Amino acid sequence: MSMMTGEVDAALNEFQQCLGTENVLIDPLTLKTYETATFKTERKIPAVVKPGSTNEIQACLRIATTHKIPIYTISTGKNVGYGSRVPSCDNAVVMELSRMDSIIDFNEDLGYVTVEPGVTQEQLFQFLKDQKSNLWMDATGSFTSHSLIGNIADRGFGHTIMADHFGSVGGMQVVLPTGEIVQTGLGRFDNAKAQGIYRWGLGPYIDGLFTQSNLGVITQVTLWLMPAPQCYEKFFFSVEREEQLPELIDLLRPLRLNGTLRSAMHIGNDYKVFGSMQQYPWDETSGETPLSREVMDRLSEKWDFGAWNVSGALYGTKAEVKNARKAVRRQLHGKVKSLRFLSEGLVAIAEKIKKPYQWVTGINLDEMLKVLRPVMGLTKGVPTNEFLPSTYWRKKTAAPAPDDADPDADGCGLIWVAPIAPTGGVYARELWEIVKTTLIKHGFEPSVSITLLTERAMDCVINIAFDRSVEGEDERAIACHDELLQCLTESGYYPYRLSLASMGLVKNDETNYMNLMRSVKGLVDPEGILSPGRYGI
Ligand SMILES: Cc1cc2nc3c(=O)[nH]c(=O)nc-3n(C[C@H](O)[C@H](O)[C@H](O)COP(=O)(O)OP(=O)(O)OC[C@H]3O[C@@H](n4cnc5c(N)ncnc54)[C@H](O)[C@@H]3O)c2cc1C
Incomplete structure (x- = not known):
């Protein structure tokens, strides 16, 4: 234009x-x-x-x-x-x-809240606390100050049973570019009792048109919340070798599909876990990049994490959680390392005994709890800034405190590429090969987390992390991104959402789908x- x-x-x-x-x-x-x-x-x-x-x-x-x-x-x-x-x-x-940061409506009994675009994760969290609500929201690992609607507009995801954020939308108010206000679902009937409750409304369902698009400005969303479960338990385990990924995915799929695992499970590789704990180990690498397999293995041994590290949570009544725990144990028995279940009671005890425990065993429980607290919090919908310093991975200066992180201003380099795949070992193997080969070829660590986002689909979030103040890194990162996206889409793995860098690169111009979208665009804008x-x- x-x-x-x-x-x-x-x-x-x-x-x-x-x-x-x-x-x-x-x-x-x-x-x-x-x-x-x-x-x-x-x-x-x-x-x-x-x-x-x-x-x-x-x-x-x-x-x-x-x-x-x-x-x-x-x-x-x-x-x-x-x-x-x-x-x-x-x-x-x-x-x-x-x-525009008002919480317009809240219903404890039916478990929903209606928010404007300026309402942030921390604002809703605090609101629920103030209301002494028995409802949980879902949270992302991003800024506590990010908008709930902004995240929904790009169909982001989090960590609990309600991890698929667009999946929890009951209805919207949208302003079209021509200025008309549209209520979706039953919201178009002024007197409809089930507005925001029954998302399909009557007639064509249109909410999706306003996400990952440019067809309107979302001004309100009714977002469903989950009742706090009677019982909640976190669990962790790992597998030692990189090649065990396909087997791991195939082991977890039935549990996710049959509802034993009701929330989004996260599987981080060693690079990902290490990158969320500290910055690039410049001392151990004599300034060389990328972080070699040998150094990574040494660090994994020191910190006792595996090639793939899984964290998930169980939700339900006491009996349901007990049964789920049994099913998880049975399925994973003898096949994974260090399967540990962690209830809130156990964490409370650990908090109390951390000092004497360290005197007796030499193990620094406090350090472990520092990492555990935000991870556990996310599976209960507690927003945190603790993961923001990970965006300073390749910076040579120390990362700021989580609440002060400003990756844009501080020249942190980060491009996400997040392909979606069927939950299956063969797909995981193929994806991982593409990611590993491409990132290493371009001089970046193949840092990934795989989320079993729905019962049938997993999303692999790849971060290309670099330091923008190093000459040539911007160009190298974009070259890596472009090649990665090309290899992934040629192999049938399309991103679940696009970055600004990828928007022009996913080619589907001539499809009837795009023709339809352009017609709709012409109509509303x-x-x-x-x-x-x-x-x-
Ligand atoms: C360390 C780290 C961890 C992260 N973890 C996660 C994670 O766990 N899950 C996740 O999903 N993301 C994650 N992100 C990515 C990102 O930070 C979040 O998705 C965040 O929610 C997006 O920012 P926002 O909510 O302010 O949305 P915005 O930046 O405001 O909006 C996002 C996009 O949606 C469109 N949009 C926004 N508002 C509207 C509207 N009202 N109407 C129409 N279109 C609109 C815009 O075009 C905009 O570009 C992470 C990022 C970092 C750096």
Whole structure:
């Protein structure tokens, strides 16, 4: 979309009149922060606008349409590793919705909450606490300050039974680029009692159209929550050799499919686990990268983790958890290392005895608990910033405290590639071979976590981690990303979501699906002003 400077100036003027100058950011230093991600982008942004209501969003879209200015929606813009706040096209005004942070409705009995785009993970967590609610939310390992709706808009996932976030959406309110407000599901009937409860509504189900797309601005979501289970138990185990991955996946699949394992299970390889504990071990490698197999093996032995490390949780009544524990033991018996179940009671005891335990055994329980607490918290929907320092993996300066992490500003390099596959050993083997070969070839550690996201599908989250301040690293990382994505898609493994770096690379232009999407886009956004090019639309 080409633009005349006069049109931009006129639009900025109108944005200022409508939102107040304090909600139209044009200071070059501020704009630079919105133009910065954890990988190289060259997009320029003329302004950031911050509407505070649905009416103001409508007005912003009207102004953008009148002046044919592209406008790119973000909620809180913490999409770090996927492109942060950088728009899908050049010269787009960023429309940030963080000011709209009301919790509009809450129902303890039916287990749902209706939120605006600015409502963050920590805000909902605190709200449930204040309400003394018996409901749990789901949380991601990302910023506690990220938006629930922003995550849903990209179909992100977390760790509990409600890990598939879009799967917990009961209904939405959306503003179309033309300014009309659409309620999805039963929300279109003013007096419908089951609004937000029965997600399919009546007639075509359309909520999906507004995720991973550019067909509307989501202004409200009704999100389902889970009742806190009577009993909860975390478990961990590992397998020692890299080649055991296919067998491991085949062992876990029946448990996930038959409902013994009800939540998203996470399997991190040694590189992933180590990277979440500390930065690159420059001393042990004499400054060489990538981290060699030999050094990784030495570190794994020292820290006692395996080639693949599994963490999951059991939820239910006491009897259900007991049965599930038995089933897990039976299935894994003799095939895995150090299967450990950890109840909350056991952790509470460990907290109490950590000092004397260390005196007697020499084992630093406190260090172990430091790692355990956030991992356990996530499987109970407790948001944490503890994993953010992992984005400083290749930095030579010390990572900041979790709450101070700012990977965009600090030149951390990170690109996620997250292919989805059927849950099966053959697929895991093929995926892992592609990942390992490609990342090592380009000089990066093959750091991955595999999540058994649904009963049938697993997602492999690969992080290409680097230091943007090292000359040439930006280019090497993008080259690695492009080759990885190409190899994966050629082999039939498509990402569950796209980063800004991958958006133009997944080729499906000529399909009837894309033709349909373009027709819908033409209908709801005739001037093509909303997030042009997002997900290829
Ligand atoms: C260390 C680390 C760990 C992470 N762990 C996870 C994880 O466990 N799970 C996970 O899913 N992600 C994870 N992420 C990725 C990312 O940080 C999260 O997905 C985060 O939720 C995205 O940021 P946000 O919520 O602020 O969304 P935004 O950045 O605000 O939005 C994301 C995208 O959705 C679209 N969008 C946003 N709001 C709207 C709207 N109202 N209407 C229409 N479209 C909209 C925008 O185009 C935007 O680009 C992680 C990142 C890091 C660095």
